[in-house]
Amino acid sequence: xxxxxxxxxxxxxxxxxxxxxxxxxxxxxxxxxxxxxxxxxxxxxxxxxxxxxxxxxxxxxxxxxxxxxxxxxxxxxxxxxxxxxxxxxxxxxxxxxxxxxxxxxxxxxxxxxxxx
Amino acid sequence: xxxxxxxxxxxxxxxxxxxxxxxxxxxxxxxxxxxxxxxxxxxxxxxxxxxxxxxxxxxxxxxxxxxxxxxxxxxxxxxxxxxxxxxxxxxxxxxxxxxxxxxxxxxxxxxxx
Numbered sequence: 285x286x287x288x289x290x291x292x293x294x295x296x297x298x299x300x301x302x303x304x305x306x307x308x309x310x311x312x313x314x315x316x317x318x319x320x321x322x323x324x325x326x327x328x329x330x331x332x333x334x335x336x337x338x339x340x341x342x343x344x345x346x347x348x349x350x351x352x353x354x355x356x357x358x359x360x361x362x363x364x365x366x367x368x369x370x371x372x373x374x375x376x377x378x379x380x381x382x383x384x385x386x387x388x389x390x391x392x393x394x395x396x397x398x399x400x
Numbered sequence: 401x402x403x404x405x406x407x408x409x410x411x412x413x414x415x416x417x418x419x420x421x422x423x424x425x426x427x428x429x430x431x432x433x434x435x436x437x438x439x440x441x442x443x444x445x446x447x448x449x450x451x452x453x454x455x456x457x458x459x460x461x462x463x464x465x466x467x468x469x470x471x472x473x474x475x476x477x478x479x480x481x482x483x484x485x486x487x488x489x490x491x492x493x494x495x496x497x498x499x500x501x502x503x504x505x506x507x508x509x510x511x512x513x
Contacts, residue, residue: 288442317500317501319503325505326488326503326504326505326506327443327503328503329500329502329503332500340500375442375443377443381499386430386448386492386499387492387499387500387501388433388445388448389435389443389445389490389501391442391443391444392442393441393442394442
């Protein structure tokens, strides 16, 4: 596609519900990143894929957070048993670069999650 | 946790003035990038400077990097109202052939017409 597409753009969940956020990166982009951005803050790194391999998941806040990219293109970030502190904008970004290359990121518009 | 810290947190200037934002970071880096975020939108890449470079220009943007002080600055010359946005530095951290970008907290720039 022309850009990074994220869905849904807005999600309201009741505390305890599971949510799934989808990211469709630019076709051919090797690297895919997920970030969490709280209001007025910078993006916090969550996890990173190179093709289908999850190379770094050190930023995932708890075992309630899970990300996958099974075929090396579309990625899903799943949050189980949502808590109020999970409310944030979840940003997905992709990059053409793979190993050893500098990752210049193209971001999607984000998925805003509100947990009531 | 966030690697970079921008300074100042907020900056308000008049159109036509120059805006300078600073970024300090903690660990060794491969490269440093600056991104812009308009309110409610995704981030947009502005410029990348590698760890072996000291200065880089792109249009009205000038970026410097001092690896000995672990700091970078972004200068926007002749600012316009459309430059109003939040600006973030991001450091490229490589581990075993992979690289992740870690962002700072940002500087909120307001350019008054």
